Amino acid sequence: xSHYLAIDLGAESGRVIRGTLRNGRLEMKEVHRFxxxxxxxxxxxxxxxxxxxxxxxxxxxxxxxxYKIKSIACDSWGVxxxxxxxxxxxxxxxxxxxxxxxAQSFKLAQKKVSPQAIFEATGxxxxxxxxxxxxxxxxxxxxxxxxxxxxxxxxxxxxxxxLSGQARAEKTLISGSQCWDTRQSKWALPLLKKFKVPSHxxxxxxxxxxxxxxxxxxxxxETGLKNTTVVATCAHDTASAVAAVPxxxxxxxxxxxxxxxxxxxxxxxxxxxxxxxLKANFTNEVGFAGTTRFxxxxxxxxxxxxxxxEWASKGEVSDYSKITKLAQAAPALRSIIRPDDAxxxxxxxxxxxxxxxxxxxxxxxxxxxxxxxxCIIESLALLYRVEMDGLEKLxxxxxxxxxxxxxGCRNALLNQATANATGRNIVAGPVEATAAGxxxxxxxxxxxxxxxxxxxxxxxxxxxxxxxxxxxxxxWSKALQKFQKLPRS
Numbered sequence: 154x155s156h157y158l159a160i161d162l163g164a165e166s167g168r169v170i171r172g173t174l175r176n177g178r179l180e181m182k183e184v185h186r187f188x189x190x191x192x193x194x195x196x197x198x199x200x201x202x203x204x205x206x207x208x209x210x211x212x213x214x215x216x217x218x219x220y221k222i223k224s225i226a227c228d229s230w231g232v233x234x235x236x237x238x239x240x241x242x243x244x245x246x247x248x249x250x251x252x253x254x255x256a257q258s259f260k261l262a263q264k265k266v267s268p269q270a271i272f273e274a275t276g277x278x279x280x281x282x283x284x285x286x287x288x289x290x291x292x293x294x295x296x297x298x299x300x301x302x303x304x305x306x307x308x309x310x311x312x313x314x315x316l317s318g319q320a321r322a323e324k325t326l327i328s329g330s331q332c333w334d335t336r337q338s339k340w341a342l343p344l345l346k347k348f349k350v351p352s353h354x355x356x357x358x359x360x361x362x363x364x365x366x367x368x369x370x371x372x373x374x375e376t377g378l379k380n381t382t383v384v385a386t387c388a389h390d391t392a393s394a395v396a397a398v399p400x401x402x403x404x405x406x407x408x409x410x411x412x413x414x415x416x417x418x419x420x421x422x423x424x425x426x427x428x429x430x431l432k433a434n435f436t437n438e439v440g441f442a443g444t445t446r447f448x449x450x451x452x453x454x455x456x457x458x459x460x461x462x463e464w465a466s467k468g469e470v471s472d473y474s475k476i477t478k479l480a481q482a483a484p485a486l487r488s489i490i491r492p493d494d495a496x497x498x499x500x501x502x503x504x505x506x507x508x509x510x511x512x513x514x515x516x517x518x519x520x521x522x523x524x525x526x527x528c529i530i531e532s533l534a535l536l537y538r539v540e541m542d543g544l545e546k547l548x549x550x551x552x553x554x555x556x557x558x559x560x561g562c563r564n565a566l567l568n569q570a571t572a573n574a575t576g577r578n579i580v581a582g583p584v585e586a587t588a589a590g591x592x593x594x595x596x597x598x599x600x601x602x603x604x605x606x607x608x609x610x611x612x613x614x615x616x617x618x619x620x621x622x623x624x625x626x627x628x629w630s631k632a633l634q635k636f637q638k639l640p641r642s
Contacts, residue, residue: 239303414450451537496510
């Protein structure tokens with residue numbers, strides 16, 4: 154029996170989860186949860202990373218109490234980073250990817266180097282939130298900060314450094330930064346040089362499942378983590394989730410990591426880089442055990458989360474289960490939106506944005522909480538259909554099953570809508586795929602788990618899953634035709 158702690162950082166919340174591996178099964182217990190979210194500082198959106206680390210330390214102490222913990226590891230969202238100097242904790246609060254600072258740097262980059270050349274150099278589809286464009290903004294507007302700094306670390310790597318004192322760049326995390334050459338498995342130095350990004354900032358890359366070192370003495374004394382190893386797990390939360398997809402061997406399945414974002418893709422043996430992939434804006438990120446996560450980053454439950462936040466601020470319905478029940482009672486396929494329209498990417502006034510889109514496209518305007526939620530959920534399902542069809546064409550694979558993991562897999566209405574819209578079987582679960590992947594990759598690093606197949610076998614042994622079969626309904630075919638004609642900016 155072995156015990157591990159997973160630090161799982163998301164845009165809405167952070168958690169510390171204790172995992173126990175016993176007789177081929179993984180048991181998990183959440184020992185600490187805390188809210189997360191952007192803070193406004195001088196008109197910019199930042200992460201309060203010092204508060205986040207304080208919460209992490211509280212969680213580690215709770216998780217270690219009464220247990221001998223073999224290892225700990227952190228996963229997080231991608232693209233955002235911290236600049237540091239020496240042993241100093243940070244030079245400034247890190248920006249969030251939703252800050253608008255990259256709007257200009259994104260345009261600047263496209264003028265200087267073509268999108269095709271950037272894609273060829275990295276294998277990553279261009280999004281303005283990517284690390285590359287954040288760094289270009291620093292080059293243009295904060296060059297003295299980059300010159301003074303000696304390390305740039307993405308969020309989970311930064312936490313790993315705070316835990317161990319060792320600065321490393323974990324490959325699944327940095328591969329999505331658009332600063333990494335996925336084909337060559339190294340920093341994309343020629344590209345970074347074109348944008349004057351200083352190479353002295355780049356940490357030594359490591360593969361997921363690498364033991365980094367021991368917990369720093371002061372933290373060991375504070376938390377009780379004596380002789381505990383810090384591991385570089387799959388530090389990108391999606392990579393951890395994909396490692397824990399309970400799929401059987403074969404290539405007829407896809408995954409959907411469903412949360413604030415929807416990460417839709419398949420697992421490939423190597424990167425797929427060509428003009429069609431670039432046009433479709435799919436991306437090649439590093440997966441566990443030398444695999445490639447071929448995926449597209451889509452808007453997920455963010456739109457519904459923002460509506461819920463708005464309703465909660467007014468003292469209205471804010472519980473997701475109640476919102477889903479109201480949505481189930483609302484009329485089906487009455488109004489739909491393009492969730493990938495640019496207006497929905499920004500924070501604030503989301504209810505009005507949904508209603509305005511429907512009004513502009515001459516559809517019935519959803520008014521109640523249930524009507525708005527149903528509109529969002531069914532629109533997401535239609536978006537998944539369009540992108541899954543594209544995924545099949547790009548990979549020349551027939552996808553029969555979609556594994557939905559993460560928090561969104563608990564939404565039965567969304568799962569059934571996805572089955573109906575896509576015409577594919579849905580396997581929902583595990584909810585805690587990210588934490589499970591984080592923990593089992595730690596177990597691999599400590600030789601308690603053999604390989605990726607063993608990880609997935611343990612996940613299958615340890616969880617119950619919900620299955621959703623598509624229900625033939627001509628209304629979905631009509632809705633798909635309508636969806637494909639809707640405008641998006």
